[in-house]
Amino acid sequence: MAAKIDRRFYIFIITFLMSVLVFGQAGLSQEQNATVYKFSIRDDINATSWRNTKQAYLKAMEQNANVMLIEMNTFGGMVNFADSIRSTILDSPIKTIVYINHNAASAGALISLASEKIYMAKGSSIGAASVVDGQGEVMPEKYQSYMRALMRATAEATGRDPKVAEAFVDEDVDLPTLKEDGKLLSLTSKEATDIGLSDGEVSSLDEILTLENLTGSSMIVHQITWVDQVIGFLTNPAVQGFLIVLIMGGIYFEMTSPGIGLPFIVALVSGILYFAPLYIEGFAANWEILLFIIGVILLLLEIFVIPGFGVAGIAGIVLLVCSFAFSMVPNESFDFSMMPPNFLFRSFLLVILSIIGAIILSVLFGKSILNSRAFKRLVLADEQASSQGYVASTFDNEVIGKEGIARTDLRPSGKVEIDGKWFDAVALGGYIEKGTAVQVERHENYNLFVRKKFEI
Template identity: 30%
Template sequence: MNKHSFKYWRKVMRRAQDEKARAIIFDIDTPGGYAGETADLITRVMPDLTIPSIAFVNPEATSAGSMIAFGCDKIYMHPRGTIGSTGIVSGSGGTIDPVMRSKIESLFSSYVKIVAKEKGRNAEVMKAMMFREQEYEFAEGEVKVPKGELLNLVADEAVLEHEGKPLLADGICDDLAAVLAAEGMEGVEAVRAEPRGFDAFASWVGFVSPMLISVGLLALFMEFKTPGVGIFGLVALVAFALFFVGNNLDGNVSGSWLFVLFIAGGILVILEFWVIPGTFVAGTVGVVMMGVALVLAMVDVDMLDSFKDTQYGLISFSALVGYPIIYMTIGLAVAVLGSILTMRYMPSLPMYSSLSVSKTLPPGTGEENCNSELVGKQGIAVTQLRPAGRVKIGDSVYEVTSQHGFVEPNTAVQVVSADGMRILVDLVG
């Protein structure tokens, strides 16, 4: 199970609810998934369903899969099915800090109690699957879990009687048709929910978001390096449009206001490069705005609601923005690497060669000495220099750049250097 699966499931469950389906059946075959998203699903989304929810373990429901089955109204096992081993592990494969592990397990212990009470299940069964601190015994000793191990039930064990009711599962079924028959729904049409159209597009965009970020940023870099071409700017616009639209359809925070924030940040970066170079304020603010817009656009709306829910406190801030930041970091790293390679090999590219002049000009025929006669001359600032602006020297007005930042109008300045690219001035005296 991946993060996009959870988003699609939530959407399907709400649609089934709205269309008054007879039931929702989870055909489960998974080694696990994400704890936070699973907790959100079984404590916030599934309890709101007014139609029956049924889990068919076919054949594996390990870790997060067992939690989803536990949160359903009914559970059926495939004859070769297994369910359990729900211990919480680090998504990166590393060791969880002991204090953090205690906090997480305490929270999930609460979730188990909530779900067990609502679904009429034995909370000790789920705890035995999740925690190893004590030994457990069920079904008059037929199922034993030694201390230090996690409970994992096969089909025959899951249906054993315990305290007057099935230990966990309501029955054993060979296939989905048998599940329907067991629930008195023979002949009912079963619609398999699979992402198509916009749903498939949204899932695809959510999956390739890092690549869209890297393509967009690299295209922007190419546009700055080859101004006037326009093709790279168009590529960047398409990449980021797909990113924001796709993430919006994928159930993330992404919306028009974030796209506007991103564009505004891009405009500030352009101003920094071409209008007010050297201040770094506009560029820095612009980069921050663009980064914030990209990260927030990938935040799951439902996860955000869980984060703001003070009753359960299901989602931590790191869980909320962790993957968006990781995706953003990957996209940025690939874009930086692509920019370095582009700088290294761009002169040999056909497009770049057609835009550049490879012929060497003889000394004295270029603009290397353009305006060199102005060096040492004084003038008066006609406009503010921030640091760029205009200065009147003699009878002519020149575009100049201040050597030391902001200069007020009508201030006397002196030319300290001049070449074909810019005229640099400093305060007189």
């Protein structure tokens, strides 16, 4: 009887061990056949980083990737975009591993804490996540409180010590073995590994794959497309300022010359290049683009319909400035709670300086641009000379220099009376009110070009 029990016991043990071996090998094979999707965060956390992260996770899902591997080297950036990246990582069904290759400061620390695994290259660091402005000055308490809550919640969601995460933001958190009183917490790769915040110090990506049993996996490296590169270029502040100059310059030249021509096309294309990338990046909202359209309409009304320059013109300029500036700054219905105050100020300053620059360039170089060889290639320059049988007008050059009266408002086109005869005329220098004395400066085809008499 005892022999039978022993045999059954031995058979059970052997069967159990064989099952463990079979299932273990199956699990190992499954891990080795996994797909790893890799992308990098090497710059400041901003709209471009957020867009690249979204694109990476979407493509990883399309490729049925099992693991997302993020190689990180950043000193931080904008909290709102870091929070969006954090949420994407937490909500994704794909396992995320962050490889800190040198730095994960501030917003980078928040993103790292959202991942399932953190590995750090030897000599790397993580921490110092207090909210600061562009000059490095610590922001008021409401910003720090929000950041502390984000850090705690993220650490709790991924099973890490929330007190350590909070110490990255709050210098008053007591961690005597890790930091001095009154100092923010920053950890080296060894310190982070010793307290369990990091899953290990490594020398390369291959070592991470070995530790995660992914040595036989296929790896897909995220590629930045030309569209991403163009959007990144167009959202550069210097390029945005140049586009504003082109928009305002185009509007100016279009308003000072009759008809729709090249200046209008330049302004239109520049406006599209300015607003489209910001709209895609989540900066420009519909209402901000609407402000721009209304501002242009008010300026047109002021110049061509309403006499003088008053409320409509001033309101149009204000709306244009606001539409440009607000489009640069992410906000939810004027909620700038997570934006450093000087960030919005810098946006307004850039817009105002660009508009002033456009005005100065238009006044100084306007005539030379219109008469330049490059510009003339874009317009019809042929003349219909009288020697070839063409008749330019029904009046001769004796009318040039004569005085007359505006019989209608010139906006800029209208009617003038000279020597008892009425002629079609175009105002030079802006709006001319009905009844104003005018003087003929030149004529082209069937139009006289006139100015107010006191301007001569």
